[in-house]
Amino acid sequence: MSQDIFVVIEHLRGLVSETSYVMLAGARQLSKSTGGNVTAVLLGQNAQDLAKNLAADKVLYVDHAVLAEFTSNAYQVALAGLIKEYSPRAVLLGHSSIGMDVAGGLSVKLGLPVVGSCRTFTADGKFVSQICGGKIMAEGDLPGPTALVTMVPGGYKAEQGKSNQAPALTNIPAPALDGLRVTLKKYIEPDTSDVDISKEAMLVSVGRGIQNKDNIELANELASALGCAVSASRPVVDQGWMPTTRLVGKSGKTVKPKIYLALGISGAPEHVEGMGDSQVIIAINTDPKAPIFNIAKYGTTVDMFDLLPVLTDKVKKAK
Amino acid sequence: MKIAVPVKFVPDLVEELTIDPSGAALDATWLRLIINEFDDHAVEQAILLKERGGGQVTVMTIQSEGADDFLFAAAAKGADQLIKLTGDFNNANNHALARIYADLLKESKPDLIITGVQAHNDLDGSLGPLLAEYLGLPYVGYIAGLTVTGDKVVARKEYSGGLVAEVEVTLPAVFGIQASEQPPRYIAYSKIRQVMGTAKIEEKPIASLDLSGGTPISRMFQPEVSERATMLEGGTEEVADKLVAIFKELGTL
Secondary structure: OOOOEEEEOOEEOOEEOHHHHHHHHHHHHHHHHHOOOEEEEEEEOOOHHHHOOEOOOEEEEEEOHHHOOOOHHHHHHHHHHHHHHHOOOEEEEEOOOOHHHHHHHHHHHHOOOEEEEEEEEOOOOEEEEEEHHHOEEEEEEOOOOOEEEEEOOOOOOHHHHEOOOOOEEEEEOOOOOOOOOEEEEEEEOOOOOOOOHHHOOEEEEEOHHHOOOOOHHHHHHHHHHHOOEEEEOHHHHHOOOOOHHHEEOOOOEOOOOOEEEEEOOOOOHHHHHHHOOOOEEEEEOOOOOOHHHHOOOEEEOOOHHHHHHHHHHHHHHHO | OEEEEEOOEEEOOOOOOOEOOOOOOEOOOOOOEEEOHHHHHHHHHHHHHHHHHOOEEEEEEEOOOOHHHHHHHHHHHOOOEEEEEEOOOOOOOHHHHHHHHHHHHHHHOOOEEEEEOOOOOOOOOOHHHHHHHHHOOOEEEEEEEEEEEOOEEEEEEEOHHHOEEEEEEEOOEEEEEOOOOOOOOOOOHHHHHHHHHHOOEEEEEOOOOOOOOOOOOOEEEOOOOOOOOEEOOOOHHHHHHHHHHHHHHOOOO
16 A cells, blocks of 8 residues: 555557646645655556656556557556555546546456546545536545546646656566457548648537537538638537537547637537637527636627627628 | 447436535436436447347336436337336445446346446446446447447547547447447437337336445535636627627637
């Protein structure tokens, strides 16, 4: 049993995710109350170089061919071995396509508690999780003996998790990784035939509030008057109303336009992850309690179906 | 091929959420529950697999407001078996739910278990990976499409930035669905009413709920906001004028 905080580094195709650095920054904060070290856990193949700018006290590195890229089965086996051996106070994983694939399994396998959607830690070491689409925060004492924590971005700056000084790296022998039932076949590159929304100076972005496919025309008209592109949140893409190439958020693109005009977007954490760094966010939403107003610079609760035709008209005239 | 879809209901975020007097939970009095939208996609994905390759689809839920309607709608879409667990589910966490579903699934032994990748109120991990481990099965989440060939599945797993991985998994296995290959189909209420006459919901009482493994919460609160948006006052015309002025000021018009 130690007071160390483990951070499981997420990487795909040789790139460490921003979430990994956010977690390192969170781990540093948490370690102030637990008194332990921040230990980065890096699983990979010939991936030592990925550790060089991690702001950690040390790195535990496991090298194995099947760990070259993430698969849930292999990662879970490797992490279970490390957690059992070192018994850290907490293991931080991404609340992501990587961390969430393994946190639950590790919890049941090792009999350890999980804390989901954690955003920050308080000065006295409590976790603060963001739930219900960002409308509710839930706080509690970090459960023991080892808390498996999946972290959402937004609570810490990635920059705080980076360092110019490479941390000391310890090679850990890989466990037996055979009989695995999950294998990576290949990656499929994102579609680049459509407009690249991450390069637009302004975006008119539609969310669930747009109600149906026909109404997207209202956003198209405004965007064409403004000379910019239309993007969308997850529910709109899942309904097949907009192509995946226009998706903003956790599983889509990260955008930082000068103006992000959010139409009927509630501002769920998964969406904010992809647009929270926009220069000016303007939110149009009839729900005055929508979390989008917490990050927007300007907002209105005027009904967008009344507003859009008028606004499009005025934009055309203003040109 | 046997496909099982365990689902859960969650608070409707369109309604106002309030904290109960304990200060550590949502006030259940005014809470309206709806199906977890990722679970709705899981049902659709299961039906798509059945339509493509045959099989039997079982949809299972715990008792909840709206559970019967949801199950009958699933039957109208093509689900073959409907199961509703009954009993006291107060304060149920995902570890508890996963154990209950695991007990059921240990007996029926499906080839594929498909569930939503997450729910907005998951605090102790999402249901899929917990369930997988209780059953000793592999789990892969963030899935937006499944192709079954014999005892192998190729799953399309989503990463950030639009990157997709094709992952091969040996069945039986559990999958967490981010989005079905097609949007969940719309079923007219007349068709659901028709199904109500013929489809049967199997009710299975649970003995007691083991809540161990949950994550204790000491306080719930609405997020504190450092700086809220400046609200543009006025009617439609006035707000539109103000927006045009902002667009001009920022140089996008």
